[in-house]
């Protein structure tokens with residue numbers, strides 16, 4: 619079985635979006651700064667592009683929150699990765715087939731959502747996307763790895779990635795740190 623990976627681009631002050639997230643600004647005002655590194659097609663961005671390609675290839679299924687789904691559907695025009703995508707929501711909705719995978723809406727416990735995602739992922743990883751979803755999986759000890767693309771900017775406001783986690787320490791082992799001019803790729807194993 620693959621790993622359960624929480625991955626996000628994050629500002630140095632801990633935000634994964636800018637403020638005022640909504641349809642006009644899916645990443646919050648100015649939040650698209652966090653994903654600029656993905657779109658540099660010059661020589662400077664080659665290493666980042668290679669890392670992003672490798673990371674995508676490891677993804678076997680995705681679990682996202684309903685807000686990430688609502689905000690992402692139009693810009694993606696498809697599932698976020700070409701694999702099955704499970705959307706956590708308390709609303710009941712029919713499956714939504716897209717060109718490269720299907721959105722399946724799941725309610726209920728996190729372990730049961732994860733079970734569906736792991737069955738779909740096979741040997742590959744389950745990727746978690748969205749702050750609330752990431753925080754809840756972390757809180758109940760279901761995350762194996764955290765991958766952060768640390769962007770050299772102080773956003774000042776927005777959605778914090780590591781919020782609402784309570785006072786208990788979550789111990790991490792840093793397993794990778796790759797520098798590039800745009801972003802530092804950090805990988806941590808959650809120590810249990």
Ligand SMILES: NC(=O)c1ccc[n+]([C@@H]2O[C@H](COP(=O)([O-])OP(=O)(O)OC[C@H]3O[C@@H](n4cnc5c(N)ncnc54)[C@H](OP(=O)(O)O)[C@@H]3O)[C@@H](O)[C@H]2O)c1
Pocket residue numbers: 625626627628634635639644645646652682683684685686687689706707708709724725726728747748749750751752754777
């Ligand atoms: N920086 C990055 O790399 C990155 C990556 C991904 C997303 N984002 C951004 O992050 C933002 C979204 O994050 P977010 O924290 O606001 O929202 P989110 O985690 O995407 O979604 C929250 C929603 O998911 C549903 N949900 C969460 N936990 C649930 C549970 N246990 N059971 C059932 N449903 C559950 C609820 O939907 P219902 O209200 O329908 O019940 C909840 O309102 C967006 O702005 C997105 O663009 C950034």
